[in-house]
Structures are given as structure tokens and as C-alpha cells.
Amino acid sequence: MVVCMATGMQAQFTKATIQASGLTCAMCSKAIDNALKELSFVDAVKPDIKNSDFTVVFKQGQDADIDALKKAVEDAGFFVAKFTITGVFNNQAVKNDEHTGIGGKEYHFLNIKDQVLNGEKNLIIVDKNFLTPNAFKKYSAATAMQCIKTGKAGGCCEKAGLAAGTRIYHVTI
Amino acid sequence: MKKLLFINVILISLTAMAQPKVGEPSPEIVLKDVKGNPVSLSSLKGKVVLIDFWASWCGPCRKANKHLVNIYPSLKTKGFEIYSISIDDDISDWKKAVAADRITWLQVNEGGGWNAPVANLWKIDQIPTSYLLDKQGKIVARDLEGRQLEKAINQLLK
Numbered sequence: 001m002v003v004c005m006a007t008g009m010q011a012q013f014t015k016a017t018i019q020a021s022g023l024t025c026a027m028c029s030k031a032i033d034n035a036l037k038e039l040s041f042v043d044a045v046k047p048d049i050k051n052s053d054f055t056v057v058f059k060q061g062q063d064a065d066i067d068a069l070k071k072a073v074e075d076a077g078f079f080v081a082k083f084t085i086t087g088v089f090n091n092q093a094v095k096n097d098e099h100t101g102i103g104g105k106e107y108h109f110l111n112i113k114d115q116v117l118n119g120e121k122n123l124i125i126v127d128k129n130f131l132t133p134n135a136f137k138k139y140s141a142a143t144a145m146q147c148i149k150t151g152k153a154g155g156c157c158e159k160a161g162l163a164a165g166t167r168i169y170h171v172t173i
Numbered sequence: 174m175k176k177l178l179f180i181n182v183i184l185i186s187l188t189a190m191a192q193p194k195v196g197e198p199s200p201e202i203v204l205k206d207v208k209g210n211p212v213s214l215s216s217l218k219g220k221v222v223l224i225d226f227w228a229s230w231c232g233p234c235r236k237a238n239k240h241l242v243n244i245y246p247s248l249k250t251k252g253f254e255i256y257s258i259s260i261d262d263d264i265s266d267w268k269k270a271v272a273a274d275r276i277t278w279l280q281v282n283e284g285g286g287w288n289a290p291v292a293n294l295w296k297i298d299q300i301p302t303s304y305l306l307d308k309q310g311k312i313v314a315r316d317l318e319g320r321q322l323e324k325a326i327n328q329l330l331k
Contacts, residue, residue, distance in 0.1 A: 024299075025231065025232055025233050027230055027231060027232070028231050028232075028233060028234070028299050028300050028301070029298070029299050030287040030297065030298040030299060031298065033286065033287050034287070046262070046263075047228075047230040047231075048230060049229065049230040049231070049232060049235070052232070
């Protein structure tokens with residue numbers, strides 16, 4: 001059964017961890033560091049050699065734009081191989097293969113157990129081009145909804161008050 | 174007279190801003206070492222010097238360190254020195270990496286990451302980036318690695 005639902009629970013996203021890949025060492029390039037720092041909601045960018053990724057810390061209370069972060073990586077000449085967003089949650093109920101409104105944005109949880117999120121949690125973005133093509137295949141098979149292909153709401157969700165074309169972030173835990 | 178003064182100021186600022194190039198004398202650099210003591214590049218005049226921009230979180234830089242650790246001791250006795258500039262923002266990460274890689278040559282850091290003043294002046298847009306200087310402090314090569322680097326150092330030491 002497909003259920004589309006939007007709730008208005010608040011959560012604050014504090015940082016993202018982005019693994020970038022390409023032909024050369026992504027962390028060794030000033031371009032990617034600059035592109036991320038140019039975003040108005042980004043406070044700090046810290047490369048981590050152990051996991052070969054960047055931790056991007058958001059300015060407190062600012063709305064982070066996940067798509068803008070991905071675009072910054074791509075504009076610098078790299079691809080996103082893994083994208084995790086960290087948030088602080090307060091009694092946020094999430095259900096598998098359902099849409100959930102968090103902080104004014106729509107999230108579609110995949111491959112999870114129904115649960116209530118509390119405290120600091122990491123969400124892995126599984127939209128196309130936010131992970132390797134193989135990993136994307138796995139997650140796109142986890143739902144019958146069309147939004148996984150486009151990252152946008154289809155006609156199915158209009159009943160639930162979600163206009164067609166609304167950006168839906170597909171995530172897992 | 175006023176006009177002349179104005180022209181002088183412009184010239185000086187232009188010289189300070191120009192990116193150092195192969196064939197030109199290296200500009201002075203003064204940065205602090207692991208203990209916080211200032212170390213000037215000009216104090217190494219008379220030696221063949223490798224200026225090496227790196228950071229603890231840069232994989233290829235750490236790999237290059239391993240090679241330098243092997244070749245450094247014998248070359249040092251012949252008059253070679255390395256002036257490594259870390260662009261680490263986190264000073265403790267830098268110190269840990271220096272210890273972990275067993276680096277015994279000159280290590281300095283200025284903080285500020287990619288946009289630190291020296292990294293900016295040298296227009297560093299990727300690391301590792303290195304410059305080889307002759308005994309007179311003139312830049313003779315950029316980004317030499319492995320055998321090529323050893324060969325060039327030995328030639329300059331002659």
C-alpha cells in the first residue's frame with residue numbers, strides 16, 4: 001500500500017558528511033573546498049583522511065540546501081559517492097516507504113524499520129547521483145513510488161497535500 | 174613628488190601579489206614551526222631547498238612524505254633541506270601527522286587552510302604542490318616526484 005503523509009515535526013540539521021569521488025583526490029583540490037564554503041549556510045568544511053570525506057558544518061539555525069551541496073561538488077568537477085546528513089530530532093515518527101515532512105521539507109524513508117527518531121541521527125541520502133549507481137539501484141527497488149526516479153512528488157501525493165513536482169529527499173538510516 | 178610616491182606604492186603591491194614562478198627568485202616566507210618558533214626561508218640560503226605544500230588529510234601528500242623520509246637523511250648531509258608548509262587548519266592534526274610520518278625536516282604551518290596568505294600568494298589550488306630552489310634561492314622546478322626529484326636535487330647540489 002502506498003501512503004503519502006506530511007507531518008510538521010521540527011528537526012534541526014547540523015551537518016552533512018560528503019564523500020566525493022573523481023579522477024583525482026577530491027580533498028586535495030581547492031575548488032571543492034571553495035565551492036562548499038561559498039554556500040551561505042555553510043559554516044565550516046573539514047576534510048577527514050580516515051573516511052576520505054568532508055564534514056560540512058551548517059550555520060546554526062540556517063536551512064541547509066542538500067541539492068546545493070551536491071551541485072557544489074559537481075561544479076568543482078567531482079561526483080558525490082556518499083552523502084549523510086546529521087540532524088537533531090525530537091519525537092519524529094518515521095515509517096518505511098512513506099513520506100514525512102521534517103523542518104518544512106519532504107523525506108521518503110526507505111529500507112528502515114518504523115521508528116521514532118530522537119536526538120542526533122544520521123540520514124543517508126539515496127537519491128540518484130547522491131551515491132554510486134549500484135547503490136542507487138538497490139534503493140530504487142525498495143519502493144514502487146515513482147518519486148525515487150526523479151526526486152519529485154508524482155500525482156499520487158496530491159491527496160495528501162503534496163503538490164506534484166515537490167522535491168522529495170529519499171533517505172535511509 | 175606626490176605622483177612618484179603613488180607609482181612606487183603600486184609597484185610594491187604588484188610585486189607582493191605576483192605568483193612565484195620557475196626561473197624567478199623565491200619570495201621570503203616566515204612561518205612558525207611545530208614549537209611556535211618563526212622559521213624563515215631565507216635562513217636556508219646556500220642550501221638546495223624543497224618547498225612542499227601539504228596537509229595531514231591529503232592522502233597523496235602523506236604518500237609523498239614516505240618517499241621524502243627515505244631520501245632526506247643522505248641528501249641533508251650534502252646541503253639539502255625541506256621547508257614543508259602545512260595548510261592544516263587544525264594544528265593538532267598537523268602535529269600528529271608530523272609525528273606519525275616521522276618527519277625530521279623543517280615543518281611550518283600558518284592555519285587558514287587553502288586561503289591562508291602564503292598558500293594564496295603561491296596560488297596553491299591543489300596539494301601536494303612543491304617547488305625546488307637552488308642554492309641562490311631561485312625556483313628551478315615545480316612538482317617533481319620520485320626519481321626525477323632525487324635527480325634534480327643531486328644535480329643542484331653539485
